[in-house]
Amino acid sequence: MPELPEVETLCRQLDGILPGQEIRGVRVVDARLGPLAGLGGYRIFKVTRQGKGLCLKLENGPTVFLHLRMTGRLLWQKGAAPIPSHTRLIISFSSGKLLLIDPRRFATVRVGSDPVLSAPLANPLDGLPARRLKEMAEERRLPVKSFLMDQRFIAGIGNIYACEILHGAKIDPGRPAGSLTIAEWRRVEKASALVLPRAVACRGTTVSDWRDLFGASGSNQEHLEVYAREGDICRRCGGRIERRVMGGRGTWSCPSCQR
DNA sequence: TATAATGTTAGACT
């Protein structure tokens, strides 16, 4: 579910309410998340994002690292509201509860030191410089779409935004990463500088079940040009959008304007 | 009932 813009949305919302608050209790509903003992009593210092992961930094304490994977959500609840189904973890504070909801149970939580992010392009919101993209992709034959989604290189881009960025850049997702010219990488740089910040401003893309911390839908689905639009008409050139499988993932593109 | 789903990764294959 959540890629960089969705996790950034949660991060900003969490950082707006949690710092200074004391953890009153932790209830692990799904034992597969691990024991998570000993967090009670700590206060939140701040909340940051690393790629698609969230760090709850505790004052004079460890960091709680959350990864939502495919279907994880976070929900802030006040008062005695009913607990939704698929709730896997509850962290209580005096002013409310933070719920991890995750139907597929892929989400992970670990407590420890801050994770070290080794991706050279650690935060695509700061820009994806064409020259560095070209250097990293040199000689590689994997599809450029798989390259953009490889978290070891670039932290935070997933399936929706890889498809959208490549449409914006007019590049076929199946092109070998190493075959792009510097001019083409500049188009990728420009497209991501448009697509990613706009998605953050829209508080994410709600195509099925994404909701923000307060249960609200995002609005970036209104800006999707190709993702999940198989058979529709490309708004840029009038071509027909097609779906392929690449690296095991659905991949949407317009073959008539993406080369 | 079969298929696909916004992520990651271990192991297989080249």
Added chain:
DNA sequence: AAGTCTAACATTAT
């Protein structure tokens, strides 16, 4: 050896 691909994880919705 390094690069790339595939299956698996667990569950729901169409």
